Amino acid sequence: MHYDPQRQxxxxxxxxxxxxxxxxxxxxDDGFAPGCCQGCGxxxxxxxxxxxxxxxxxxxxxxSRTEGLFCARCVDSEFWTKTLxxxxxxxxxxxxxxVTLVTLPMNVTxxxxxxxxxxxxxxxxxxx
Numbered sequence: 534m535h536y537d538p539q540r541q542x543x544x545x546x547x548x549x550x551x552x553x554x555x556x557x558x559x560x561x562d563d564g565f566a567p568g569c570c571q572g573c574g575x576x577x578x579x580x581x582x583x584x585x586x587x588x589x590x591x592x593x594x595x596x597s598r599t600e601g602l603f604c605a606r607c608v609d610s611e612f613w614t615k616t617l618x619x620x621x622x623x624x625x626x627x628x629x630x631x632v633t634l635v636t637l638p639m640n641v642t643x644x645x646x647x648x649x650x651x652x653x654x655x656x657x658x659x660x661x
Contacts, residue, residue: 572607578654580647582608585636586615588622589629596632605651612644 569576583600599611616637623633 570604570607571601572603572611575604575606577604578651579604580608580650582611582643582647584611584615584640584643585619586623587619587629587632587636589624589626589633591626594626594629594632603647605648608644608647608651612640612647616640616644 568579570579579602581600581602583598586597586599588595597615599615603611619633619636619640623636624630
């Protein structure tokens with residue numbers, strides 16, 4: 534892994550903000566080295582995302598959330614998986630209907646923000 538002190542400082546501060554603590558071996562509580570994607574472990578530009586998923590079952594619901602620092606490939610994968618499952622199965626319940634109305638726009642907002650952040654980290658690419 535290539536060491537970039539400026540990038541390393543930014544990543545460490547974002548990990549501290551998430552409540553993860555470094556160990557003596559340089560790895561964090563989630564098992565990944567700082568600067569690595571929490572989805573695949575790749576050493577690529579990262580963006581912090583939070584995607585929700587909601588599945589409604591007439592009288593109950595199941596929800597899950599994925600949050601962390603991910604590379605572009607994992608951001609795409611997590612976004613489409615969580616959003617499509619919510620889009621198809623999130624409406625089947627009274628409470629789930631309203632949770633889905635909030636979850637889908639939040640996923641899109643997080644995805645767009647992550648794509649802009651990743652584009653800003655690429656040399657010669659203008660975000661937006």
